[in-house]
Amino acid sequence: MHAPAVGLTFEVMLDVKNLEFNYDGAVEANSTLSFPDFSLARGQEKLLLGASGTGKTTLLHLIAGMLTPDVGRVMLAGEDFGAMQGAARDRFRGRHIGIVFQQAHFVQSLTVLENLQLPGLLTGETVDLAEAEALLVELGLAHKVHSAVSALSMGEQQRVSIARAVVHKPGLILADEPTSALDDGNAEAVIDLLRRQAAKAGSALLIVTHDNRLKERFDARVELVAPEKTAAK
Amino acid sequence: MNLVSIARRNVFHRPLSTGLSVLLLAFGVGMISILLLVQRQLAEDFDRNINDIDMVLGAKGSPLQLILANVYHVDVPTGNISLPEAQQVVAHPFVESGIPLAYGDNYRMYRIVGTEWTYPEHYACVLAEGERWGATFEVVLGAAVAKTAGMVVGDTFFSAHGLADETDVHDDKTFVVVGILERSGSVIDQLILTSIETVWAVHAHEGDIVDPADREITAMLLKKRNPLAILTLPNLLKDSNMQIALPSIELNRLTQQFGIGIQTIRAIALLIMVLSFVSVFIALFNSLRDRRYELALMRTMGGTPRALFTLVVTEGLWMTCMGIITGLILSRIGIAVLSSVVADQFHYDWSQMGAAPGEGLLVALAFLVGLLAAAIPARSVLKMDISRTLGAGR
Incomplete structure (x- = not known):
């Protein structure tokens, strides 16, 4: 079972157990990826580390319900998320997970503020416009609220995508290599922002990275190694 | 904001390709509509003048x-x-x-x-x-x-x-x-x-x-x-x-003579309409290819495949509706210009700007084919593999 963090009991947000995944069409017998068990409580943060080819992105997609595990279970907010199908899975994902991708992408025809309305709109929840706008102000984007997303700089894009991941207060925030394209200063700023916003929203935060600059900044880590020799820390 | 308004924004975000599709459709619908209006006017003129003269x-x-x-x-x-x-x-x-x-x-x-x-x-x-x-x-x-x-x-x-x-x-x-x-x-x-x-x-x-x-x-x-x-x-x-x-027989003979001309125009108009639907199809197909990542992103934010399918089809319908409406307006302008040019021979009645018989069918047909032209490329959204799409984006 998941190990509670030292001295405190947390509400478990994410629990990953016995996960195995095999890409269809893989030829090698040992191409099956198996992942270490771990869990993440509300308000907790963890780093998912691993070199290229260890299946970091695969694990992230499994957790986000974008891939279906062959073996094992992904529990999210107390429900068997990994077993959900179709539209129910899409809606559950939208409601409980916010994702920051390595490269920020937006619906190009919409303004910055309208892009922040999307998560609420797509899950059928009411969107608090004032709150979304306050979030943008807090991230130093007050002057870009009604701008086209194409008018944003790289740094601004990453900040808006963080805002979009937290605006609907999901239980779990997944960040996929959020710093790999940034220099030291910007990487630090983005990580700080992520941690602060996740804490504020009361979300669990899982950052997938191979960026060693982040290692010493996080105590809790899951490390992926080459296939069939995975270990949890 | 809702799916319909997002669809509208997406359509207007690509003014050139949208404009081409709308223009083609407008010309196709407009030409057929002009034909229908003129035909009605001629038929009514002929009938009114024959009026029981056997x-x-x-x-x-x-x-x-x-x-x-x-x-x-x-x-x-x-x-x-x-x-x-x-x-x-x-x-x-x-x-x-x-x-x-x-x-x-x-x-x-x-x-x-x-x-x-x-x-x-x-x-x-x-x-x-x-x-x-x-x-x-x-x-x-x-x-x-x-x-x-x-x-x-x-x-x-x-x-x-x-x-x-x-x-x-x-x-x-x-x-x-x-x-x-x-x-x-x-x-x-x-x-x-x-x-x-x-x-x-x-x-x-x-x-x-x-x-x-x-x-x-x-x-x-x-x-x-x-x-x-x-x-x-x-x-x-x-x-x-x-x-x-016999007026009816002689007029049939006459309309058959210039009917060939009308049939040619109608064939050209239908061809333009077919082209316009191909254009709607290609516009959506291209835009979907460019927006694969964007659409996958919407899936991760809770958008169901059906919601995204609806979004894309609605985009096609926006273009179709704009084309149809523009076409109907164009045909009325065309008739007005035509009747002022040939005012002496062709006394067009202004009360005749209403829908001509057959125009309802024209609109319904254009709408249906527009729906089809949008639904075919939109189907790819239903089958999209978001993991692969987002993974390929890096």
């Missing part, structure tokens, strides 16, 4: 010419016929009634037609002012004649011999306007009506006494009592200088 009795010659000359007053007559002989035909038991027409003069190119009061009555024309013609040289003007010539009751004028020019003026015979008819939308609007005696009098010389048996008219409009009249009468007239022409 047969036209006139001098031998081209039956089409006989119809055009005596029903529509756009061609010269085939010749004269004897009034007593024509009256014998009217007296035939298969014939219910006949309206005599005699003409040969014009005033400012408007035909002066000698007839009986049953002629304007046949087209449900009533007097707007003044009274019916009585004495010789009293005339009643059609609405368009009075308006264009600017004449009122009490005005006088001289006629010119012939139907097409005003060189040979009978300046010894003065016509008096005694009445003006209300607008009827029929050929009567373009005519100057008077008694047959007036037409005879214009061409009689001082002191001439014409034997009633030698009286001539131009044509007789007949209404049949028995359908057999159509078969029987031509036989009876075999040895005379008269013939019977």
Whole structure:
């Protein structure tokens, strides 16, 4: 079972157990990826580390319900998320997970503020416009609220995508290599922002990275190694 | 904000490709719509003027010419016929009634037609002012004649011999306007009506006494009592200088002639419409390829495949609807321009801007095919593998 963090009991947000995944069409017998068990409580943060080819992105997609595990279970907010199908899975994902991708992408025809309305709109929840706008102000984007997303700089894009991941207060925030394209200063700023916003929203935060600059900044880590020799820390 | 408004934003975000699709569709729909409007107008004009005239009795010659000359007053007559002989035909038991027409003069190119009061009555024309013609040289003007010539009751004028020019003026015979008819939308609007005696009098010389048996008219409009009249009468007239022409048959022949032109335009319009749907298809197909990542992103934010499918189809419908509406507006503008250019020959009625029969079907058809053109590329959204799409984005 998941190990509670030292001295405190947390509400478990994410629990990953016995996960195995095999890409269809893989030829090698040992191409099956198996992942270490771990869990993440509300308000907790963890780093998912691993070199290229260890299946970091695969694990992230499994957790986000974008891939279906062959073996094992992904529990999210107390429900068997990994077993959900179709539209129910899409809606559950939208409601409980916010994702920051390595490269920020937006619906190009919409303004910055309208892009922040999307998560609420797509899950059928009411969107608090004032709150979304306050979030943008807090991230130093007050002057870009009604701008086209194409008018944003790289740094601004990453900040808006963080805002979009937290605006609907999901239980779990997944960040996929959020710093790999940034220099030291910007990487630090983005990580700080992520941690602060996740804490504020009361979300669990899982950052997938191979960026060693982040290692010493996080105590809790899951490390992926080459296939069939995975270990949890 | 909702899916429909996001779809609108996406469509307007690509003004060039959207514009091309909308323009093509607008031209296709517009051309077919113009054809439908013109066809309706022509059909109504033809029908209104035939209006229960079953047969036209006139001098031998081209039956089409006989119809055009005596029903529509756009061609010269085939010749004269004897009034007593024509009256014998009217007296035939298969014939219910006949309206005599005699003409040969014009005033400012408007035909002066000698007839009986049953002629304007046949087209449900009533007097707007003044009274019916009585004495010789009293005339009643059609609405368009009075308006264009600017004449009122009490005005006088001289006629010119012939139907097409005003060189040979009978300046010894003065016509008096005694009445003006209300607008009827029929050929009567373009005519100057008077008694047959007036037409005879214009061409009689001082002191001439014409034997009633030698009286001539131009044509007789007949209404049949028995359908057999159509078969029987031509036989009876075999040895005379008269013939019977059927307006419906001659007009069918005529419309078949210029029907080829209409069919060509229709084929071109349909081709443009097909192209426009291909254009909607390609526009969406390309935009979906460019937006794969964007759409996958919407899935991760909770968008179900069905919601995204709806979004893309709605984008196609936005383009389709804009194209259809633009097309219908274009066709109305086209008709307005057309009718002002050929105002004299083609009196387009402004009340005719409403939907023509067939336009509802045109809109429904365009909408359905637009739906199809959008649904086919949109299906790829249903099958999208978001993990692979997002993984490939790096």
